[in-house]
Amino acid sequence: MEYTKQEFMAVATGREIRDGELIILGVGLSMLAGYFAKLNHAPALRPFTEGGIYGATPVGGLPWGIECNRISANATSFTNAIDALGFLVASGRADNGVIGAAQVDKFGNVNTTGIWDAPPWKEGRYIPPRVRLNGSGGANDIAVGCKRYLIMASHESRRFMERVDYVSSPGYLDGGAAREKAGFVGGGPSAIISTLGILRPDPETKEFILDAYFPFTDVEEVRENTGWDLKISPEVRKVPEPTEQELANLRTVDATGSLRKKR
Amino acid sequence: MEYTKQEFMAVATGREIRDGELIILGVGLSMLAGYFAKLNHAPALRPFTEGGIYGATPVGGLPWGIECNRISANATSFTNAIDALGFLVASGRADNGVIGAAQVDKFGNVNTTGIWDAPPWKEGRYIPPRVRLNGSGGANDIAVGCKRYLIMASHESRRFMERVDYVSSPGYLDGGAAREKAGFVGGGPSAIISTLGILRPDPETKEFILDAYFPFTDVEEVRENTGWDLKISPEVRKVPEPTEQELANLRTVDATGSLRKKR
């Protein structure tokens, strides 16, 4: 079967989404994974965006943004950020969310803010980053508030780090009970779905370990592309190939083929 | 000229309202006074209600309430209580407001909550009132937030009290700098307009003194109907009679003649 790594990642993420969930979707891959799930196996999924677009499905291909007209043409409600990010997400009400990561660490903390030669936590002071990214957007709200959430990231050792430069969206912080102590209402990230496999947190230490790898790779390659000493689940398994139906559904959502253009 | 005391009170209150003000109006007399002002001398008045009805003028007579259809038939906007009472009033943004009082004291504190044989402040504890009134509604928000506001009350000694049973809507509290110390954003009541005359606060003590009396009464009668030792302004004056134009305008707003039925 022919598909790109990005497509596999979207399908694998979509499989993590359960029918009926109230789920907040971000732009790009996040939206594709979510709407793929709705079309594929979760018809009662209740997706929304952080600006408060409800009841919509994309038309004409991957929306350029979460306020793109492609996601606004058949909505049942438009509200606002206070509603979507506050009332439904920060409050702890949303079941699930999907966020992306430029860097992610072994406790599921995500950086989407910047790349530093001397990160603030190491330097003890805050200087402008060497590379500015986007900031957290709604991802911090999602990471703190959703009952659980999914992280999508390209699996490279410069992105899968022992400790990220800047925590934009907290996962399990320093691991163990650290997140609980912070008092966040949401439960934390339930999986990191990468371009190579699926990592899940150890129930005690909250360190992410390799739970499954994609058919086109193996445990060794995943470890090589991980910036920390990645632990492997004793039950590590190969992720089943996307079915033809799954790929067809994904491509119905990704009508413009955005995931096929990338590697 | 023939008019009721209530009509005179509405006209006198209306005269206190300046053109262009952003003003919150309550039900009954408050609305009549405000819309009378708009029709009579303040065409650029910007009245709104605490539920967030903007740009409207009443049709078919005195609205039964501030969400009555009589005030909803030509609005330019309907929003909500957070907007009207929060963003515009509690924030300190509104220029003026008009509230009613079951009891008012010499510092302009208003009670609309209940009548007690043993008021909480005297008893040192809170027991149910002998007579339950309505609670503060939006009046507390208005009293705290508006740049200034007007109080309307029937002038009787059982209502104009040395100290009210319960402060539902704070005026100048214990007088002097007490309100300032409380840190309220709004400036406090600028006048009490009664069925007999107009009281204004002394700039220093904040005690309300008689500034003017209606043509059908005199200083002595006003004092007799006041429950505290009412001071009289050295410049005390007689309030000019309503003009025919004023009465005509008032009765245009009060199409159902609600103020003519009462004494």
Next chain:
Amino acid sequence: MRNKLISLQEAVAAYTWDGMTYCNGAALPVGSDSIVFGVEMARQGRKDLNVICHCGSQQVNLLGAVGAIRRVEVGFSGLEVYGFAAGLNRAVTSGKTQIEDYSNGAMAMRLFGGAMNWPFVPATVNTFNDQQYCSCDEPDQYPCSKKIPLITDPFTGKQYGAFRTIRPEVAAIHVTMADIHGNAIMLGTEWNRFEMSRASEKVVLVADRIVDTDCMRQYPNLVRIIGEVVDAVVYWPFASYPQASCGLYDSDEEQMFYMNKMMKTEADTETFCQTWVHGWHTREEYQALIGREKIDKITDTATAFLLDPYRKWIKTDAEVEELEKDARG
């Protein structure tokens, strides 16, 4: 989303219980409120209620009159130009019902904070006066220090109050139009129905009209209550009677005064309830009780034009009945 239509009787049976924290409204006493839901609660004999509302309206007046309310948090308990709420006030002055007073603005802010799941909201109103000093929950302390405690602004060091936020167990919210999924449009001011729909654990809509979801797709910016947070939808024309519903009907002046007069005594309340609480069961019977003449009068409202854009999507009674059957499965 699923079809959430449910009968009034089932809705009250499923979503209310003795001792619950119930939120109604949330309009002013002359306007939009889920009155018929409260009437059905009275019919089913709910009691010991902890009621949250910024304005009681005739719903809380009735529930107070029949002795169903243990405690009520309220901004305004009266009926505006229609007078004091005789039934609720009787319950309050007799000590049967405890009343906790806030301002209308405070109630909206507290629901907002509840919807946010904030621990408290800053209080710049209701402080340094008897709304802060008097609490029915702490009657022996005056001034009360626990109801609206003082906090310090970490940025300026100044003192402010703090309001307890509200997360009601169930809210019954009146809306003009809803679809079968619980997407709803309100005409007229929202009061705090937007915040209430997000703050409450369960939400039951009581809708004067059922519309096709296409109506929501044409006017998504009007859909301020979303199916995503709604558990059940009750179709009930004149749900707010004898109060008004913007775009549909005016308040019934005669009935507003009559009802409140009857609430004054236990005996008259009983008489009133025989007809107006126990004397009907179906939508048809309810409208028959109101009577054709009254219906003609109150639906001749100056706001009727506000409904015009949506009329083509409104379901007929027969269509709604079919949908109700579908919902029952």
Next chain:
Amino acid sequence: MRNKLISLQEAVAAYTWDGMTYCNGAALPVGSDSIVFGVEMARQGRKDLNVICHCGSQQVNLLGAVGAIRRVEVGFSGLEVYGFAAGLNRAVTSGKTQIEDYSNGAMAMRLFGGAMNWPFVPATVNTFNDQQYCSCDEPDQYPCSKKIPLITDPFTGKQYGAFRTIRPEVAAIHVTMADIHGNAIMLGTEWNRFEMSRASEKVVLVADRIVDTDCMRQYPNLVRIIGEVVDAVVYWPFASYPQASCGLYDSDEEQMFYMNKMMKTEADTETFCQTWVHGWHTREEYQALIGREKIDKITDTATAFLLDPYRKWIKTDAEVEELEKDARG
């Protein structure tokens, strides 16, 4: 209320100044924003700006690229699928522009708190991570204790954060439709334009269409920005270009990429500005610059039907010009 129509050039001259706290938006980078207002600010050479926005969009990208921004508080500075904001990022990494990061939710809550005139709002997000620990205003302290200080909930004793609230000096808000008094309808998500319109000391609307006030009277529930809080109204079709405006036009994919590419270097920014900032003055010239072909393409949007109910109240260009003349007196 008075006729508040004003030209774009006059609006920028009257309502913006060097060193001001300016709030834009407030949509996401692909949607509704008062872009043309920021472009005119660049043309008039505004500098030293303190910008508040939850999402920068191409407006802040441009203002950053031309070096007009001293400091920006932001939730999301990128352009979504169109990439990182090259111009703003160049200003940030060079140290020219200080950036203070919050989440999008936090920015909305802080504007809400500003509209309320609250001293702070409770922070349940952005805490215990680098949004709290890093501040451009206190660079030498890590973790920073002043940006989002900790407070104690007086009801439970638990610790929470506190957000500084925001009261911008001026907000330029893009809306779909406005009347001459400043009543406005937004199609698509509001983001935080409702809160922003109440939090800001001055509000300038930048409207794609001018409609008759009768439109507002038919749809008062859609009028979320009210003339009561608006100071000026600028009529500008394609005000959000090259971003989208729900119901009217899609984002111009080619121009979005091109503009961002040009922001990468000072020289290319200069080239871009010659055409797109300094190369036009009137609405007609601006549309000519975009070009008929592009306009046809972007106005062929799947959301066009959302505008249908309001078309009959939309003023033609000639009618608006008359109204603009009236406003000048």
